[in-house]
Amino acid sequence: MFTTGFKYFYGLGSALMTAAVVYGYTTGGDGLGPLVMGWEGGVGDHLGYGVLLTLGFVAMGIGLILVAFRDADPAAQSHYLGVESVPPAPQVTGNFWPVVGAFGVGGMAIGLVINTAVFITGLILCSAVAIEWMTTAWADRATGDPAANRELRNRIMAPIEVPALGAAMVALVVLAMSRILLASSKNGAVVVAGVAAVLILGIAVLYATKPQLGRNLVAGLALALGVAILAGGIVAAAIGERSFEEHEPGHEGAIVEIVEGTTSVEIAYSGVEASL
């Protein structure tokens, strides 16, 4: 009648509740307090008593669920389903979304510290993963044919995925680059922007000229990009933004004196009229 799982968790729950009562009395409980959850008398240390009692209730709750479902005993499941053998686990196709979700969570963590936009990007990524995950999980069980399931899923999601992924990639790169540029020195920012532009162009050319490009290379590039973005975020958190000169409004076009040694580039970008 009682399943092994029920006995285990019921025993665990009983032990925890007993421990709660003992703990209550040994930490200053009086009267019937520890026995009746403080209805009459004190329970001693509230936190320890509360934690033990809660764990006891949780364990007993799990025990009740297990006895209701017969320990998820496969033989019992087979009986309810009316089949001779235990049903095999459904075949699950692999995809990138778990990894994307992991990077999304990482983006949220780093974004909480360095920048709200990065956090929101991570949040959007996780939301997208949740939608994709649910759709794929549904499609996996739609029919008994994996190819038909895949076709079904693609028919629904592909029209959304392709443009959304394209836009998200562009936004992610722009956002990450902006953070890195803000953390770099003035000349360093120019170098970083140049290298990034060449890299993006190079990858695009490579992909356009070699459509048969291996999926491993694409996976590697995507992984490297994700790691670079997170690493850039950590570096940015370590260094902080470089300080910027604040200009008060209305000073545009003001005549300033050029200090000896100022370069022409700095004059050109200063937005002021020069007078020597």
Added chain:
Amino acid sequence: MTMTESPPATATGSDGDTAVPRIASGLHTWLTTSDHKKIGLLWVVVSVLLFAAVTVVGAVLGFERADADSVDIFGGINSYFQMWTLYRVAFAILVVAPLFIGIATVVVPMQIGSTNIAFPRAALGAFWTWLIGAGITISAVLIGGGWGALDGVTSDEADAISLTLLGTGMVIFALLVASVCIATTIFSMRTSGMNLSRVPLFTWSMLVATSVWLITLPVAASNLVLAYVDLHHGGPATFGNPEPVAGVTAIWQQVDWVVSQPQVYAFAIPLLGILGSIVPVAAGARHVNHSAMIGLIGFFGFLSVGGWSQPIFHDGTEDFLFIAFGLVILLPVLGSLAGAASTLAGGDGIGLKDTHLLASLGAGVVLLAAVVSGALRVVEPFHLIARSTTTGVFNLVMVSAVLAGVAGLWFWAPKITGHQLSGGLGKLVVLDLVLGGLLLGLTDLVSGFLETPDFLLAPPVSSTADALNLISAVGAVMVALGALGLVVGLFGGLRSDAASAGDDPWDGHTLEWATTSPPPEANFSEPPAKVVSEAPLLDQSGSNESEIV
């Protein structure tokens, strides 16, 4: 959308997709796989690499402590504190827990006759989340973060400390997701006839371990969130308090309980299951009392629940419950070792020739040293709570758990890698880890009696304590060498030209040995026969008297 009972006719995609699953290989496979064996291998490989890194940090910390007059290596007490805390946290949640999760992810579904793990995508997502969280945590500590700062949190350090807290939270979240996958597999995917009392002991121990982790680690995650919020918004808990409490930061006090008694024992629960799985196979006989082992492992798990023992609640180290947990936990460990000894004694005249048997017995001995040290630590008249004994117990538990991991890797290598791991190298690793672990842990136990503090780099209280610190550092170096050997051994087994393993090289008793090495994608070519005892392969061979439960 209507669900259909029969598959509709579909056009084959332009890329040639058909109903036959395509076997992909390379990086793409590792990023997208839903095969539990590949996911488990990812956990195992990364945790073993991190083990090597963590033990190097431990060895450097040991030598820093051996010369406590100045902080020469790290350059400051705060840097020392950061690495000291990183060593503890990383050993527990970046090495030991993921190593067991990795082995379990590969082995548990096969042991219970399932074709895959429950929620394979979540299992893969858990691994990558854990890996990224680990990267964030380690990077954040290296750029000046950590779990607080002894000289007060400056605005420059606040971001790095926040990243440390959030990275640690990610790691814990990932471990919890992986735990859910393993526990659900055990509950809902067992083959016909395999009720919970017939599951192999390793599977049972993982059910207990993941249950305890699921109960307790969310408490740690909540503490981290509180610390993060408090650090950012200046709440009343003063987690960024510049005044150290009992020699450590207030933030560390929120995390410290996870790697202290009794919670630290939760990371060693699978050790008892591995011991209980390997010994009967080595003895060629059934375990003398499988049911008792189920009870003992469950009892050990119960006594390692430690969320209630946090010092932030109050200093409960003198409470009855804390002392009782510390003393009573000796019973399940002694019981398990007695069961192993009885099984070996009643077996077919085994010799100590197998690496996995040596490693599992070594793990049991080191765990016994850990619980004995822990029992001494909670005895109030000895005053060992804030002394180096705390680190001693931690190191003993961690090394014993890694030894169990070594036993599991060498035992199940045919199923994990498809090859056997080097026996000679394995024995060296085991010997090195056992001796190094005992040196590392027991010297700290003795130092505790000599009033050596746990964290503070105080000048040696006596020349004996000074010598013990040096011996402890030598033990840390030995453990680091053992870690290096483990890395070499594992990667040697992953090479395609490594010695091939038979399907059942040890004459195993449980279902994972009923399939090929390496196993096919769905584990079994045909569903296993109905299980009638805890050793289904012994039942099939007809050897040994069956003890049908």
